[in-house]
Amino acid sequence: MSTASIPKQPAPYQKDTGTVYNILFIIGLCHLLNDSIQSVIPAMFPILEKSMGLTFTQLGLIGFALNMVSSVMQPVVGLYTDKRPMPYALPIGLTCSMLGVLGLAFAPSFLTILLSVVFIGLGSAVFHPEGSRVAYMAAGKRRGLAQSIYQVGGNSGQALAPIITALILVPLGQFGAIWFTIVAALAVAFLIYIANWYSSKLNYIKPTTKSKPKAQMKNQSFSKAIRNALLIIIFLIFARSWYVSAISNFYTFYAIEKYDLTIAGSQVYIFCFLLMGAVGTFFGGPLADKFGKRNVIIVSLLATAPLTLLLPFVGSTISLIVLALIGLILMSSFSVTVVYAQELVPGKIGTMSGLTVGLAFGMGAIGSVALGAMIDFIGLTPTMIGVALLPLIGILAFLLPTDRKLYEWQQEK
Template structure:
């Protein structure tokens, strides 16, 4: 009887909880849709407040650096002390940030508001990734794809937000996103209750005899090198992503003579294709290997990105779609690869890859904004499209088999 009870207690850890995965993926969509509201407002703020590209870069920097640098800290803390109710509490910060954004009278008030949005996102991402890990059962790559595709789908909504809400309603249109934040808070209360029940279930499970996982100094150095290189690769991908999502709309408005609403269609294609690529990347990595997918996502997109500045209006649609699919196909894969590299540190690793690396990408938003003011949008885009070439460094990452050998 006791053995049966223990088996039932352990069962939730072995079974894939699809309902939890779908909910946490949907909340990830809501969270990142709110985060995407900030760059979506750039054309509106640029006209209404007369902001420079550098100031727009500072806003993007404030959002991303807050949401990113705090993530590893949150992950490190929750690895030691899981905090289920940090999820809905974090989204309360987002709620007040969106409220402030709708009423912001000045540049610095906008910066303060996006910092609140960033704090909510920083709390959500490491714990959200942990929830996906706990609900995955034996399908961890698939589970991470569901979780991450929610975020990328939310980001893909930014152009629609601009065209359908912000262009007709202006800055005050952001007020509608308080409803989205409130919905996310409610769903996260449900998730937090399930998360708490899992912590209790794990605590009741019989303790397993500790197995030594000590690695040789050589393997430790290899892990440190691989994580550092992985962060740098995500950093390069984030710079490219920032260049397209934050400044490419201004480039094609100038180049093709488009309206704000028309330019957002191009960004939507890029982000939507990226969301599809994110979902496809997990199963493809399970079949062909994680390092292979990371390598292909950068190197296969590089030649297409280099053609982008010379394409016409129609060809640009197709190129952005293909590039978005390919380069973001490794989005969830990089997280899973890092989790395999450093087992048992789910929150910390997720914070590093999704958080710190994107924080470094936030610096790119400021740098690209400064570059656009200094040398023009055309030269800035020429620099941006060359960034995927850095993917050649993936050849130096250890193979999937090598990582398995290190932990045997």
């Protein structure tokens, strides 16, 4: 459904309604740098599996440690900064990630690797809700586009993982992660600039007024519908995150086993999937601005399902094309889900961003452990066939309130 007829709503963090593109592009670049640091960890899985003899379950636990710390802390950070914005938490968080990368390069054991990725997870937990808030503040009237610019940076950073493996980690091994301390330092420098802009914009925040008792009673009538919508969003994020986790963490092993590829050769498949996912993330926002967020979410999952069911049964060349299409379509709803949640619960920008993005990380974390254990127990091929069913959960998106309904709720509150 087109949302062109829905009046635009003022952003609470802006003096005017103009879109600040230079801030959007810088925060998108910082998102790329932050997530490229995170991408070092799954990119190292094949290296660690050989050099340390780790099991798939242990590799899953490493992914769990990274993503679970990030997912648990993101909504906490978002909830706190909704009340007390902290512009300079952004460079501080990336400094924490830089220390984690440094530890990762020198980690001598499985436990020290876990400790290092916890530091990286903490840095990510601070960055994501505050970065999303910056994108919201700079969005003006183009919220879908702004969130897409921000999120495509992160997806592009994740897409670098196969390149990192092929060009850096395969020849240099675990110590090659040391190069990403430079990436982290660059991100810190950019985020100091962003923090200065963010701090200046806080002067324009309008003070919130307390709701009148009558309004509070009226708002209670929406609580059940909002809870139900959030529950549906959680199921949709689960389906998308587990499938992405299966491909990004374990498809390289599947490609090596099925197509008799080298580690470097198998990374082409993951790179293609993640790169097209970044493209889908970018176009999802503008499409949602034009056709509606709910419609994009529905198409994103259900149009992916036939392709995911086909993937385990095609040859090496066709699988590359199918993976590209899956990434393009499936990830088109990533930024859209964030904006949908922000408009479902207006005034809680950091909390909703932390919840949706953090939940995606958390679901991916649980998925990495569960899928790793499944592979150890039943094998790669049955696991890949099983996860192909996940996008079918997208049928639940038909139960989400329409974009117009969201707007009507906001007007009635």
